[in-house]
Amino acid sequence: MSVAQILSAKGRTVHTAMASDKLEAVAKTLADKRIGSVVITDGKGGIAGILSERDIVRAVARNGAGALELPASSAMTSDVRTCAPSDSEAELMAVMTAHRIRHLPVIEGGRLAGMISIGDVVKFRIEAIEREAEDMKSYIATAG
Numbered sequence: 065m066s067v068a069q070i071l072s073a074k075g076r077t078v079h080t081a082m083a084s085d086k087l088e089a090v091a092k093t094l095a096d097k098r099i100g101s102v103v104i105t106d107g108k109g110g111i112a113g114i115l116s117e118r119d120i121v122r123a124v125a126r127n128g129a130g131a132l133e134l135p136a137s138s139a140m141t142s143d144v145r146t147c148a149p150s151d152s153e154a155e156l157m158a159v160m161t162a163h164r165i166r167h168l169p170v171i172e173g174g175r176l177a178g179m180i181s182i183g184d185v186v187k188f189r190i191e192a193i194e195r196e197a198e199d200m201k202s203y204i205a206t207a208g
Contacts, residue, residue, distance in 0.1 A: 065188050067156065067170055067180055068149035073188070076178040078169065080105045081136055083112050088132035091120050101167040103176060104140045111169060111176060113140030146171045147180060156185050 081090050081102045090102060094117055101116035115136050123131040123139040131139070145159055147168045156168060160182055170178035 065153045065192060066149065067147050067151045067178075070153075070180060070184055070188050071149065071170060071178045074184055076170075078103055078176055078179045080176075081115065082107075083135060083137035083140070085136045086132065087115075087120055087123060087134050087136060087139060090115055090136050091117075091132065094120075100181060101179075103144075103169050103179070104136050105176075109175070111144050111146070111171075113137070113142040114144050114167060114169065115140040116167065144169060148172065149177065153185055153189060156180060160185070 079093060079097055079099055079102045081093065081104055083104050083106070093102060094100065101114055103111055104113040104115055106112040113136075119139045119141065120131075123134065127134065145163055145165060145168060147156060147159065147170055149170060149172050159168065160166065166182045168180045169176055170180060172178075
């Protein structure tokens, strides 16, 4: 399964924030949207970073509750790993495992085109395995 196939099923919505947004506002977005990360964009629509729930927790652990008044740029990861629509599920799993990340922004034609989470990859992998099992059961039932 490719990134394009996953996006066609789940949608291409990507929640973003600005580097100057306070961590409190980003945390509210994460909670309200029930998502694990947002892409931090620069003023030109490019990717400046990514900010996850874990990043916010680490900022609070370092700085106390006052961390929520800090800008997103203070806690975001600026070295963002991305993927392309043509990337395979195996490639996604390899990148996520090697870099210990759970979210990959999708870049298509130089622009942000979606977001893939580890949950998306697992969901679609389980569905593929279930389809394969059903196909085998059908084959065995008709072959016997």
